[in-house]
Amino acid sequence: MTSSHLPPGFRRIWRRELRQIATRPALAFMLVPLPLILFLALAVVFAPGLPRDLPVAVVDLDGSTTSRQIVRMVDATSDVEVVEQVATLSEARQALVAQRAYAILMIPAEMEHDLLLGQQPEVVVFSNSQFLTAGGIVGRSVSTAVSTVSAGVSLRLLEAKGIGTDRAMDLIAPIPVQQSPLFNPSLDYIQFLLSTVMPTVLQIFVCATAVLSFSREHHSPNGMARLLRLSKTPARAILGKLLPYTFVGTFVLLLGDVLLFSFFDASFRGNVVVFFLNGFMFILACQAMGAFLALLAKDTTGALGMMGLIVAPSFGFAGVSFPRFGMTAFSQIWGAIIPLTPYLQLRTDQTLRGAPLEYSLPTMAWLFAQLVVFATLLWIMTRKTMAQETAEPDVASATSQDGKA
Numbered sequence: 001m002t003s004s005h006l007p008p009g010f011r012r013i014w015r016r017e018l019r020q021i022a023t024r025p026a027l028a029f030m031l032v033p034l035p036l037i038l039f040l041a042l043a044v045v046f047a048p049g050l051p052r053d054l055p056v057a058v059v060d061l062d063g064s065t066t067s068r069q070i071v072r073m074v075d076a077t078s079d080v081e082v083v084e085q086v087a088t089l090s091e092a093r094q095a096l097v098a099q100r101a102y103a104i105l106m107i108p109a110e111m112e113h114d115l116l117l118g119q120q121p122e123v124v125v126f127s128n129s130q131f132l133t134a135g136g137i138v139g140r141s142v143s144t145a146v147s148t149v150s151a152g153v154s155l156r157l158l159e160a161k162g163i164g165t166d167r168a169m170d171l172i173a174p175i176p177v178q179q180s181p182l183f184n185p186s187l188d189y190i191q192f193l194l195s196t197v198m199p200t201v202l203q204i205f206v207c208a209t210a211v212l213s214f215s216r217e218h219h220s221p222n223g224m225a226r227l228l229r230l231s232k233t234p235a236r237a238i239l240g241k242l243l244p245y246t247f248v249g250t251f252v253l254l255l256g257d258v259l260l261f262s263f264f265d266a267s268f269r270g271n272v273v274v275f276f277l278n279g280f281m282f283i284l285a286c287q288a289m290g291a292f293l294a295l296l297a298k299d300t301t302g303a304l305g306m307m308g309l310i311v312a313p314s315f316g317f318a319g320v321s322f323p324r325f326g327m328t329a330f331s332q333i334w335g336a337i338i339p340l341t342p343y344l345q346l347r348t349d350q351t352l353r354g355a356p357l358e359y360s361l362p363t364m365a366w367l368f369a370q371l372v373v374f375a376t377l378l379w380i381m382t383r384k385t386m387a388q389e390t391a392e393p394d395v396a397s398a399t400s401q402d403g404k405a
Helices: 010-022 025-031 033-046 065-076 089-097 111-116 132-160 165-172 189-218 223-231 234-263 272-296 300-311 329-336 340-353 357-404
Strands: 054-060 080-086 103-107 124-127
Touching: 010 025, 010 189, 010 223, 010 234, 025 033, 025 189, 025 234, 033 189, 033 234, 054 065, 054 089, 054 132, 065 080, 065 103, 065 111, 065 132, 080 089, 080 132, 089 103, 089 124, 103 132, 124 132, 189 223, 189 234, 189 272, 189 300, 189 340, 223 234, 223 357, 234 272, 234 357, 272 300, 272 340, 272 357, 340 357
Parallel strands: 054 080, 054 103
Antiparallel strands: 103 124
16 A cells, blocks of 8 residues: 555655655665764774874983983883984974974983982973874873883882882882773773764764754645644654654664674673663654754754754763863753763763663663653644644635635
């Protein structure tokens, strides 16, 4: 039975929307192939897991055995690579400005001499903080290498004075600090960024397809009135139009997660049911928000612009790259109304931290509340626009009859 012969209701809207997708290749391409292509492109970017061999320039003004040992130690670390050894700081600065190096290691003159006299010479690291991540990695690696060499020299000096090795170690580090990274001990960027960027990208497509689906009805002549005739109720119209995109969006999200957890061997320590339910509510909330914006705007371009304004910067407000506790009140409120924020929070809880269910329930309730609010607003706007377009022909007909009379 074709959709034109189906009785009005959910099935007719469902079949009609599937036919609309099939006859629009650009829309079909945006549903599955394009998100997957972007997922694969992102996977290629983050495939190494950790940045390696970041370039560093060295200015060795000492030229001693100890300074050469420091340079070798720095170059031996996996995170950085000494690409240039120059004579002056101005030459090293040129390398930094030209982006041939992310940092400069400057070893002062007379460093070894001062160190053997028991003084504390200062080794300086100039890092390009414009690239915050790269600068942090380089600074950490160089500091660790220099500290290791310095500790070795201090240990030899103390042993030369007749102090035992154990006592010398205590004098070098009277209060040792042991750092134990939790949940992502390898500092893997696949766990940190790829796992969160992929849903962020998908969110844009989910919202955009919902906008396009409802804008097509809202901005065509008597489109919402025709939708009411075919569905009989606003709820059936909403479900029939959005559910095809819901299944596709959920499938793409699951496919991305299969790639992440199988091919990249990302950690998963949570509950599979909770994780799936979290993703399903995320898709529904994004769809409800996008469809609501489509009915709120005056045209499709305005709806897509409003959608982009809300979801495009959502990654910054979600607290992944910058902690939400450090944000302004406005930023925290903005992040609180975007479905991506609770989704990523619960996703991190279930994949990395393995949080118990009782710790994830408030976040799930937060996402569910967003879904209810956006779904309610969508139902109200759908009912309102349907009623308006249905009333307009009646008013026009009554006006025509009055004119004839």
